[in-house]
Amino acid sequence: MTPEIRAIFQVAGIGFLVAILHTILKQSGKEDFAYWTSLIAFVAVFVIVIGYVDHLYKEIERVFLQL
């Protein structure tokens, strides 16, 4: 499994788990916790994705600008 495919599965897994957690927490009346978990998961996914986007921009720079 290449690292890129791994990242896709990772993000998908986080989305899946947080969807379940959000529903369960909301059903039992802990709506503030539900929103906090969603926010934390969003930040976690963001951190993962930012690494790859950074890599992508570096690659574009290297290929087209010949720095």
Added chain:
Amino acid sequence: MIRLVGSALVVVACAGMGFAIARGYRERPRQLQHLMEALRLLKVEIEFTATPLPQALRRVAERSTDPIRGLFAATADALARPGVTVAEAWMAGYEQVRRRSYLVPADLEVLVSFARTLGTSDSVHQIQHVDATLAQLEGLWREAAALQERYAKLAQYVGVLGGLFVVILLN
């Protein structure tokens, strides 16, 4: 391989934490119910057979289950020593139950205020005090049962799912 074992350990630890919290929510109403049962037995001992308090406590201890039995057994033991008032003896039992049960400070407060009234008046007033304590415990039990219904399952789910979340994040 080592990665798999580590992931499994993280999931098991988080699930265990969730289950431990859920156990607290499940045990509290159960123990409150046992406590109420024991107090009803004590009331019967006082009301119908007029047993002396040390013997009555001993009999109640024999018929109740563990954390609550500790309360009554330790109280009876402390009362057997000379020069100990009933309130002091009850506080000795209370120390036992405080450390070993899942009761919260609100429940324990009721027990402390019960200590101040036990063994200070005649049987009619004793029974009234026991009834008042039972009514308070009944209210706490209702509250604890509602909390259990809402949060016991939730704690388990959040534990397991939180463990999976951490594992996915770390892989």
